Amino acid sequence: MADRSKHLLLVEDEVHLREAVAEQLADHGYLVQQADSGEAALTCLSDFAFDVLVTDLRLPGIDGSAVVDAARERYPDIVAIVVTGYGTVKHAVEAIKRGASDFVAKPFQIDELLHALDAALEQRRLKSENAYLRAQLEERYRFDAIVGKSRPMARLFKLLESVAATSSTILITGETGTGKEVVARAIHHNSTRRAHQFVALNCSAIPEALLEAELFGHVRGAFTGAVGNRTGRLEQSHKGTLFLDEVGTMSPALQVKLLRVLQEREFERVGDTNTIKVDVRVVAATNSDLRQLVEDGQFREDLFYRLNVIPVALPALRERREDIPLLVQHFLDKFRVGRERAPLSVSQDAMRRLMAYHWPGNVRQLENAIERAVAVSDGRGHIDVTDLLPDVVRQEGPLFPAALSLPDEGLDLDAFVSSIERELIQRSLERTGGNKGQAARLLNLKRTTLVEKLKRLERLP
Ligand SMILES: Nc1ncnc2c1ncn2[C@@H]1O[C@H](COP(=O)(O)OP(=O)(O)OP(=O)(O)O)[C@@H](O)[C@H]1O
Ligand SMILES: [Mg+2]
Numbered sequence: 517m518a519d520r521s522k523h524l525l526l527v528e529d530e531v532h533l534r535e536a537v538a539e540q541l542a543d544h545g546y547l548v549q550q551a552d553s554g555e556a557a558l559t560c561l562s563d564f565a566f567d568v569l570v571t572d573l574r575l576p577g578i579d580g581s582a583v584v585d586a587a588r589e590r591y592p593d594i595v596a597i598v599v600t601g602y603g604t605v606k607h608a609v610e611a612i613k614r615g616a617s618d619f620v621a622k623p624f625q626i627d628e629l630l631h632a633l634d635a636a637l638e639q640r641r642l643k644s645e646n647a648y649l650r651a652q653l654e655e656r657y658r659f660d661a662i663v664g665k666s667r668p669m670a671r672l673f674k675l676l677e678s679v680a681a682t683s684s685t686i687l688i689t690g691e692t693g694t695g696k697e698v699v700a701r702a703i704h705h706n707s708t709r710r711a712h713q714f715v716a717l718n719c720s721a722i723p724e725a726l727l728e729a730e731l732f733g734h735v736r737g738a739f740t741g742a743v744g745n746r747t748g749r750l751e752q753s754h755k756g757t758l759f760l761d762e763v764g765t766m767s768p769a770l771q772v773k774l775l776r777v778l779q780e781r782e783f784e785r786v787g788d789t790n791t792i793k794v795d796v797r798v799v800a801a802t803n804s805d806l807r808q809l810v811e812d813g814q815f816r817e818d819l820f821y822r823l824n825v826i827p828v829a830l831p832a833l834r835e836r837r838e839d840i841p842l843l844v845q846h847f848l849d850k851f852r853v854g855r856e857r858a859p860l861s862v863s864q865d866a867m868r869r870l871m872a873y874h875w876p877g878n879v880r881q882l883e884n885a886i887e888r889a890v891a892v893s894d895g896r897g898h899i900d901v902t903d904l905l906p907d908v909v910r911q912e913g914p915l916f917p918a919a920l921s922l923p924d925e926g927l928d929l930d931a932f933v934s935s936i937e938r939e940l941i942q943r944s945l946e947r948t949g950g951n952k953g954q955a956a957r958l959l960n961l962k963r964t965t966l967v968e969k970l971k972r973l974e975r976l977p
Pocket of ligand 2: 696697761
């Protein structure tokens, strides 16, 4: 039920009726102000931002629809209900066209008016909630919400920028947790369809038998349990974007129907013969190898080509390790929100482990690891190796620098290792202002070992 502690302006020239209605509305929690004419109403409206206006249509002087106009002009969000006398329904319709939410006809029971008010207030609440959510989503899903500066990500951004504006079908591939849904939403919110809906359907999360009705909708009695007509996700995404997640799990029968949608942009609800046309952009995603499924005869080849018009392949996190510090920072900020804590930091040792781990669950797994680390490091404001899960800490092999790669032409291992040794010793000396004892401690060496190494390295070319 809508919240009734609202400021309401009641405009009615018949004094007995006005006072009776005002009293009943007040009994139901409204904060009521009365006006006995259109002129008086306009004065009230210029002094105070009412939530609700209830006005008789026929008033001496300025009439009710002029009051509604004036109110809506000043407060586009105001809820207006008009009260009509016998024979003025035509005017009520007129008032609704001009922005009143509803009307009640005289004589009316107070319940009728209360009901109209509840419905109108609820509708306004939903409307502002939607506007709010949409604004939030747009904020969240601009491309700059996709974190990454590595080369594979730079290539991805370039591709997304050029394809977002089109209506072409897109197939997003990538391991679990690489951000397929984030990218799909970003595409929608950067397209001309952004004012319409982004509708997501996870094909593997819905039982096969229900998926068809979910996608296409159904009419009453189409199958056992189909009690009413229902619009499907496809219709809901009209003029917007339909995101078909895990599209590789679709049954052969449904694959045929989806193919038709992609070719003809039309379909029928389950149990219906009427053909419905839709204008929808399809973005599909999969973490299985669709080509392989085609070869194995589990996925239609023609559908694969219809979906794969623009392939967007997301890199695994281990293929863009240089983005890990950025992502870590992004998630530290995210998990700090609302707790009024100082910014969090991560020790270099912990960061090295994070960068060396192979992240089979990709960004989602990293996000969970950071959330956990923030929780267990409670209060310290600093995340260290001990806050990471053993899996992440227990590395196979040494902790390589992130950018380490083996050139095609090969390399001289001894010389390369020496150059790394020299570099690290130099950095530790720089950091300690040339103090060899402190530099040795930074590298977990004896002072004498550091000095020996220095001498040896100086002899090398
Ligand atoms: N580039 C990125 N920048 C910031 N956050 C990201 C990025 N990629 C993924 N995430 C976050 O990681 C999580 C997983 O992303 P998403 O759900 O899009 O992955 P997915 O590829 O759809 O995974 P699955 O195949 O398991 O469904 C989300 O919380 C998302 O916000
Ligand atoms: Mg997903």
